[in-house]
Amino acid sequence: MNDSLGDEIAKLVYEEYDQLKASSKPVTRSNGTKEWTVLAAVVAINENADEKDLKLIAISTGVKAMPNARLDRSCGRILHDCHAEILALRGFNFVLLKNMQDLKNNETSSFLDKSAQGGKFRWKSKWKLALYVSRLPCGDASMDHLEDASELDIEMSEDDRLQYIDPGKSKILRGRMNFKRKGAVRTKPGRLDSDITLSKSCSDKLCIKQITSALNSLTWELMETPVYLKYLVIPELNDTDKKALIRCFHTRLCSSLDLISRFQFLTYQGSFTDDKTSDSQLPSATSFIKVFPSQEHTIEQAILNGVKNGFYTKLDKPLRRGCESILSRYSQWNLYKSLKSDVENGLSYLQFKAEQEQRRDLVENAKICLSHGSWIATLKDDCI
DSSP: OOOOHHHHHHHHHHHHHHHHHHGSOOBBOOOOBBBOEEEEEEEEEETTSSEEEEEEEEEEEEEEEEEEETTTTTTOOOOOOOEEEHHHHHHHHHHHHHHHHHHHHTOSSSSSSSSTTTTOEEEEETEEEEEEHHHHHHHHHHHHHHHHTTTTOOOOTTOOGGBBBBTTTTTTOTTTTTTOOOEEBBBOOOTTEEEEEBOOHHHHHHHHHHOOOOOOOOHHHHHHSSSEEEEEEOOOOOHHHHHHIIIIITTTOOOSSSSSSOEEEEEEEOOTSOOSSSTTOEEOOOEEEESSSSSSOOEEEEEEEEETTTTOOOSOOOOTTTOOTTTHHHHHHHHHHHHOTEEEEOHHHHHHHHHHHHHHHOOOOOHHHHHTTTTOOOOOOOOO
């Protein structure tokens, strides 16, 4: 592992985090309980330069996911998954869309060129991508670490129905239940008494990104070729952690899958200041995203319950106008349509995705591989 590069990436991310306003960070509650969160960032690295050139593309925090039952009023406006890693990748795709808009307006981009293929764009090959995460991703990658740390003490047999979202689909486990079982697809962790989220763990989502790339469905359509993450950067990895990462991201993928770009793992010594350090701490309810469409232009947003902070309404009320984050599918779908004048009038986001046969096949084959055909989908969330 090239730990010196891991150190440089972590240093860049921490320096930016330290400059964020206090309202973007976990707080100490009125009863004295300190909150904690996870930090993530997408960083571009020019390894061809005489001295490595690193650029921050997106930085985020977050540990929350929306229950499936609360998404029926979304219409693309509510973020289903506000875990930091997922927000950072959504931020990366937002930056790509904004850079495409800049090039279309005859401005410049640090990361993209116009492609010879009409209307498409090309990633500048000098840039490699790293995803920094302040702790092991939730799901399979962190099960060994949790077991070694004695953070979990509930063992289950395979016939215990409590661990399954659907007892008929035994390859999908709920959160951290039956933590001794390795290699399984898991939903986001949550309390036993909380509403179930069907959003899959960061381990599972990132694993699939090795096949589909860091692009989402919108940027996939506009890019000449896929853009993959090269590095996954996580602090203080020990031998147990490294073996878990190899199992989670390498060995559990089927050899028959195409377009696999396997992560290289980097580490560094040091820890994130607002990580969880005791069981008395509570997860921060608020997430945060800052994106860097250019080094001169940045956008920051705080997110609560999947929408911009200050815009949330009770479940029996309609969503407020303008509540959606720049990361929402509604916002990015409209940004995409501003770049593609030939989008059929009235075409919905899900109809557009259904037409992407190559990408859809990659995603479905990856899901079949990881879940042995037992994948459980989240609520369909469409917008026009």
